[in-house]
Amino acid sequence: MVHARTPEAESLLTPAEVATMFRVDPKTVTRWAKAGKLTSIRTLGGHRRYRETEVRALLGGVPLQRSGQ
Amino acid sequence: MVHARTPEAESLLTPAEVATMFRVDPKTVTRWAKAGKLTSIRTLGGHRRYRETEVRALLGGVPLQRSGQ
DNA sequence: TCCTACTTGGGTAATTTGGGCG
């Protein structure tokens, strides 16, 4: 792949990852999304993905600076 | 208005790029294409390419923060 | 303590997704 083209994709998190970060059950994260408390992006299969920036902000307002992983 | 005669076809994305944008496995993107949920263009070698415009639209179109869903 | 409203987690079944292999 010679393209130096990175389709500006904001990093997304899976339900399990968000659940781990908040120390709750993945099901609870789903409820937050349904309640509109958390923005969710859907895969074409209906699964949810969450914006990392939003989650981090809710977790403590620590901005993401893109340093490795 | 930009160039009115740019020979480059509309930008196409590789399976890996689409997968990254949706935070799914490339294999999953292939499933979407086979299921007809995503338009796929075939290279002469049989690999798939996807329309960037379509992918972006499916990802939420407007990157503006949406409150509630 | 009791009561009420809200939040969370367990259970189930169906679907979607990811890992391993060729």
Place this chain on the structure above:
DNA sequence: ATTGTCCAAATTACCCAAGTAG
């Protein structure tokens, strides 16, 4: 890197019980 297939893990949606807060 992509394709294809099989199988396990994750996610979804639902209802219901347990926990939390005032």
